[in-house]
Amino acid sequence: xxxxxxxxxxxxxxxxxxxxxxxxxxxxxxxxxxxxxxxxxxxxxxxxxxxxxxxxxxxxxxxxxxxxxxxxxxxxxxxxxxxxxxxxxxxxxxxxxxxxxxxxxxxxxxxxx
Amino acid sequence: xxxxxxxxxxxxxxxxxxxxxxxxxxxxxxxxxxxxxxxxxxxxxxxxxxxxxxxxxxxxxxxxxxxxxxxxxxxxxxxxxxxxxxxxxxxxxxxxxxxxxxxxxxxxxxxxxxxxxxxxxxxxxxxxxxxxxxxxxxxxxxxxxxxxxxxxxxxxxxxxxxxxxxxxxxxxxxxxxxxxxxxxxxxxxxxxxxxxxxxxxxxxxxxxxxxxxxxxxxxxxxxxxxxxxxxxxxxxxxxxxxxxxxxxxxxxxxxxxxxxxxxxxxxxxxxxxxxxxxxxxxxxxxxxxxxxxxxxxxxxxxxxxxxxxxxxxxxxxxxxxxxxxxxxxxxxxxxxxxxxxxxxxxxxxxxxxxxxxxxxxxxxxxxxxxxxxxxxxxxxxxxxxxxxxxxxxxxxxxxxxxxxxxxxxxxxxxxxxxxxxxxxxxxxxxx
Numbered sequence: 001x002x003x004x005x006x007x008x009x010x011x012x013x014x015x016x017x018x019x020x021x022x023x024x025x026x027x028x029x030x031x032x033x034x035x036x037x038x039x040x041x042x043x044x045x046x047x048x049x050x051x052x053x054x055x056x057x058x059x060x061x062x063x064x065x066x067x068x069x070x071x072x073x074x075x076x077x078x079x080x081x082x083x084x085x086x087x088x089x090x091x092x093x094x095x096x097x098x099x100x101x102x103x104x105x106x107x108x109x110x111x112x113x
Numbered sequence: 114x115x116x117x118x119x120x121x122x123x124x125x126x127x128x129x130x131x132x133x134x135x136x137x138x139x140x141x142x143x144x145x146x147x148x149x150x151x152x153x154x155x156x157x158x159x160x161x162x163x164x165x166x167x168x169x170x171x172x173x174x175x176x177x178x179x180x181x182x183x184x185x186x187x188x189x190x191x192x193x194x195x196x197x198x199x200x201x202x203x204x205x206x207x208x209x210x211x212x213x214x215x216x217x218x219x220x221x222x223x224x225x226x227x228x229x230x231x232x233x234x235x236x237x238x239x240x241x242x243x244x245x246x247x248x249x250x251x252x253x254x255x256x257x258x259x260x261x262x263x264x265x266x267x268x269x270x271x272x273x274x275x276x277x278x279x280x281x282x283x284x285x286x287x288x289x290x291x292x293x294x295x296x297x298x299x300x301x302x303x304x305x306x307x308x309x310x311x312x313x314x315x316x317x318x319x320x321x322x323x324x325x326x327x328x329x330x331x332x333x334x335x336x337x338x339x340x341x342x343x344x345x346x347x348x349x350x351x352x353x354x355x356x357x358x359x360x361x362x363x364x365x366x367x368x369x370x371x372x373x374x375x376x377x378x379x380x381x382x383x384x385x386x387x388x389x390x391x392x393x394x395x396x397x398x399x400x401x402x403x404x405x406x407x408x409x410x411x412x413x414x415x416x417x418x419x420x421x422x423x424x425x426x427x428x429x430x431x432x433x434x435x436x437x438x439x440x441x442x443x444x445x446x447x448x449x450x451x452x453x454x455x456x457x458x459x460x461x462x463x464x465x466x467x468x469x470x471x472x473x474x475x476x477x478x479x480x481x482x483x484x485x486x487x488x489x490x491x492x493x494x495x496x497x498x499x500x501x502x503x504x505x506x507x508x509x510x511x512x513x514x515x516x517x518x519x520x521x522x523x524x525x526x527x528x529x530x531x532x533x534x535x536x537x538x539x540x541x542x543x544x
Contacts, residue, residue: 011526034544044543045535055544
C-alpha cells in the first residue's frame with residue numbers, strides 16, 4: 001500500500017483527473033494549498049506600495065493505491081501535469097502502515113481497492 | 114438669472130404641483146419650470162443608467178474566475194472614464210451636431226444646461242458599448258488595446274450610427290429620412306436602443322471575440338470544457354442593478370417630462386418578467402440563464418416599449434429569452450465561440466430581435482399603438498448588424514495585427530488581476 005502525494009499547478013488538475021480516470025484510478029483527495037519551490041513568488045502592488053508574495057497557489061492530490069497501481073498513477077499524473085515549465089510540481093510516494101474502510105471495517109489492500 | 118432665483122423658482126414650482134391653487138405669475142415662469150424639470154428628468158435618467166454600469170461590473174465579476182475579478186472591475190470603470198471624454202469631445206458632436214467647446218455661460222444657456230444633461234444621459238448609453246464588449250472578451254484580453262478600442266468605438270463608430278437613427282443625419286430613424294421615404298413615410302423606430310445600443314454592442318463584440326480566440330482552457334483537445342464562474346451572488350447582483358437601472362434607460366428615453374409614458378415602464382417590466390419566466394422553464398431553472406434572461410427581455414423591449422401592449426411586451430421578452438438561452442448554447446458548444454458572458458446572443462441577437470419585434474407587436478392588430486413598419490424595422494435592425502460587424506472587424510483586426518489584443522498564455526494562467534493590476538481580488542489570501 002502506497003500513498004501518492006502530488007503537488008501540481010492548479011490549471012493542470014482537470015488534465016490530471018482525466019488521466020487518472022483513464023488509468024482506472026478514481027479515488028483521490030484534492031486540496032487547494034499554497035507553496036513555493038524554485039519559483040520564489042511574485043510581487044503585488046497596493047496603492048503604490050509593493051510587497052512580496054512568496055507562496056503560490058497549488059493543488060495537492062492524495063491517492064492511496066495498492067502496489068500494482070503505483071506506476072500507473074505516477075504516469076497518469078506526469079502525463080496530465082507536465083508542461084516543461086518551472087512549477088510543474090512533485091510527486092512523493094510513501095508507505096502506508098494501515099488502511100481501514102470505515103463503512104465495512106475492511107483493512108489493508110481490500111480497504112484501498 | 115441668479116442661482117438663488119432659479120432655486121426659488123424650482124421650489125415654488127414644486128409647491129405649485131402639490132397645491133393647484135397657487136398660480137404662476139406668467140408663462141415665462143412656467144416655461145422655466147418646465148426647462149428645469151426636464152433637466153432634472155434627464156439627470157435622474159442618467160443616474161439610473163449610470164447605476165447600470167455597476168450592474169455590468171458585477172455581472173462580469175461574478176461570471177469570471179476569481180483571478181480576473183479585479184480586471185473586470187477596473188475595465189468597466191476605466192471604460193466609463195474614457196467613454197466620457199471621447200463622447201464629450203467627439204462622439205456627441207458627431208451624433209447631434211452640438212459642440213461643447215464654447216464658454217460655460219453659453220453651455221448653460223437659457224435652458225439650465227439642457228444640452229449638457231442630454232449629453233450625460235446619452236453618454237450613459239454610449240458607454241454601454243465597451244461595457245457590453247468587455248463581458249464577451251473577458252479573462253484573456255490585453256488592457257490597453259481594449260481601452261483604445263472602446264475609445265474608438267464610443268468616439269466614432271457608435272455615435273455615427275446613433276446619428277443615423279436619433280441624431281443629425283436623417284437616414285434610418287428620422288421622419289423624412291432615407292428609409293422613411295422608401296417605406297411610405299414610416300421611419301425605423303428604436304425608442305430606447307434595442308438596436309442602436311444593445312445590438313450594436315453585441316454585434317461589435319462578436320468579431321472582437323473571434324479575433325481574440327477562446328480562453329486556452331475552454332476547448333482543450335477539441336472538447337468543450339465549461340470554465341466555472343466565481344461568484345453567483347455577484348452575478349445576480351449585477352443583473353439586479355441592470356434591471357433596476359433599466360427603468361431609467363427606457364422611461365427617461367422620453368427625453369422630456371411632458372413625453373413620459375407609463376406604458377414604457379410597464380412594458381419594460383412585462384418584457385423583463387417574460388424573459389425570467391421563459392428562462393426558468395427552458396433552462397430548467399438555471400440561475401445564470403434566469404438572471405441574464407431578465408436582461409434579454411429588457412434589451413428586446415427597448416425599441417418598441419412605447420408602442421406595444423404590455424402583453425406584446427411580455428411575448429417580446431419571452432422570445433428574447435428563448436433566443437438567448439438556445440443561441441448561447443449553440444454559440445459556445447457548437448460554434449465554439451468563447452463568449453464569456455454571452456453578449457452576442459444577449460445584446461446582439463436579442464437586440465436585433467427587439468428591433469424586429471417592435472415592427473410586429475407595435476402593430477394595432479397585436480394591441481399596439483401602430484405607426485411602425487415591419488419592413489423599416491427589419492432594414493434598420495439589419496443595418497446595425499452589418500455596420501457593427503464591419504466596424505468591429507476593422508478595429509479589432511487592426512489592433513490584433515499591430516499591438517496585439519491577447520494576454521500571453523502565462524499571463525492568462527496567473528490571471529489578468531496579477532498580470533495587469535498586480536493584485537488579487539482578495540489580497541489578504543496571498544501568503
